Amino acid sequence: MSMDLEKIKGLLRAVPDFPIPGILFQDIFPIFKDPVATQTLVNHIANHIKSLGKIDVIVGLDSRGFLLGPWVASILGIAFQPVRKAGKLPPPTHKVTYSLEYGSDSFEIAKDGVLPGQNVVILDDLIATGGSAKGAGDLVKQCGGKTVQYIFLIELKGLNGISKLDAPAYSVFNFDD
Numbered sequence: 001m002s003m004d005l006e007k008i009k010g011l012l013r014a015v016p017d018f019p020i021p022g023i024l025f026q027d028i029f030p031i032f033k034d035p036v037a038t039q040t041l042v043n044h045i046a047n048h049i050k051s052l053g054k055i056d057v058i059v060g061l062d063s064r065g066f067l068l069g070p071w072v073a074s075i076l077g078i079a080f081q082p083v084r085k086a087g088k089l090p091p092p093t094h095k096v097t098y099s100l101e102y103g104s105d106s107f108e109i110a111k112d113g114v115l116p117g118q119n120v121v122i123l124d125d126l127i128a129t130g131g132s133a134k135g136a137g138d139l140v141k142q143c144g145g146k147t148v149q150y151i152f153l154i155e156l157k158g159l160n161g162i163s164k165l166d167a168p169a170y171s172v173f174n175f176d177d
């Protein structure tokens, strides 16, 4: 069974002034109440990644990038590797500081999480300013990996986050602001 992507887009919940005034927060969790919507999205992203050629690792971003990443990776028979907020992964790690739409933070990746020369897809639920995705891309680079594509469930196009990225991006759903 599958569901029309536009119908899945309709399940997203836009919440004004969260987590701080001025932010229109896109809540993805209503999608996960519907198993058909969830399966459709997972299969859609897996099929998209198949079209990219040889990908060795899906790198998912803490924390909402963990919801789809391991599932998609297991369908494709490839590795999943987390980028976590600083202080959560045991050493040795690489570390970057980045800014996002409502603050700044630090990310880490296991030093052997991506091996030199491996092809990587970076997967997250949403790109706003692009700071988080850029931080993850910098970590993949520090490991010696090559980011082939960034994939997002949602792109907030008005913030032009993809202009910060060092590889093409694909987003399932787009919003103007």
Ligand SMILES: O=P(O)(O)OC[C@H]1O[C@H](OP(=O)(O)OP(=O)(O)O)[C@H](O)[C@@H]1O
Pocket: 061, 062, 063, 064, 065, 099, 100, 101, 102, 124, 125, 126, 127, 128, 129, 130, 131, 132, 133, 161
């Ligand atoms: O493009 P940006 O401006 O960097 O914003 C996008 C990031 O913000 C959210 O993560 P958040 O840090 O809120 O963490 P969470 O996934 O744990 O909620 C979202 O899941 C992205 O990772």
Ligand SMILES: Nc1ncnc2[nH]cnc12
Pocket: 023, 024, 025, 026, 027, 100, 101, 102, 126, 128, 156
């Ligand atoms: N507007 C937004 N909605 C949900 N997650 C976000 N992360 C950064 N900006 C966001």
